[in-house]
Amino acid sequence: MINKVAITGGTHGNELTGVYLIKKWQEQPNLVHRENFETLLIHTNPKAIKACRRYIDKDLNRSFQTTQLNEEHDHYEAKRAYELNTMLGPKGSKNPKVDFIVDLHSTTANMGLSLVVSSQSSLTWDAVRYLCAKEPKLHVYRWMGDEEDAFVDSIAPHGFAIEVGAIPQGVLRANLFTQTAQLIYHLLDFIQRYNKHKNIPTNQNPIEIYDHVKLLDYPRDANGDITAMVHEQRQDRDYQKITKGDPLFYTLAEKTIYYEEEEPLYPLFINEAAYYEKGFAMCLTRKITLT
Ligand SMILES: [Zn+2]
Structure with a gap:
């Protein structure tokens, strides 16, 4: 059962798609409300958003290694990572405060609509398959890496990041903004069906992914x-x-x-x-x- 989903944006303060999607849904929460779980909307890096910079002291989306989270730091993003881990995790816990995190990003590269998946959870991959069936243009980049996953979505047991582009830093583009929103609505619908234990029309066809x-x-x-x-x-x-x-x-x-x-x-x-x-x-x- 998925009880809480966190949609996070502004992890990189100059990636405005996520910043403004969170703002939009804070103003119209009915769009992300589903009947059998709670959806949280979080601006993860408020100082960087205000400054319209990727980060203040260091990249927040590389700040969630377990060792880093357990040490004290002076950097703004390290403190923020600690707060987010307390608020949403803790990472690796059997009873985390949220079950699923989807972190919103944009890229200056021509990546179209992409998922960056580092989780190995079967629920995450069922969601990926569902989204691939709903959105044939979607690309999936699997980053298992040899280092520990230090992304925002690693705090929860399930989740991934969405990357859309090409979008310049500090810019909104309506087409990709709308497509990202639609992808989130599909994801929330998927989780709602999963919670009801109904037949999830998961894509049974093979999916193509891009492995790092x-x-x-x-x-x-x-x-x-x-x-x-x-x-x-x-x-x-x-x-x-x-x-x-x-x-x-x-x-x-x-x-x-x-x-x-x-x-x-x-x-x-x-x-x-x-x-x-x-x-x-x-x-x-x-x-x-x-x-
Ligand atoms: Zn980013």
């Missing part, structure tokens, strides 16, 4: 400055296969750098603005079918 393989950085000089940009023939082609010999980067010296890996992979988050400081130009994924 590795992060790819820009070419850099000895000082760490980038020396190339994403090649124009790769820009905006998220979820499209890249094969050995395809143009990848374009250097300041006007040279093309080609993709060298033997295995064709699928780049995501291509040229995401927030990832320049993190040191990667895109994520490389493998397309697999889940039966």
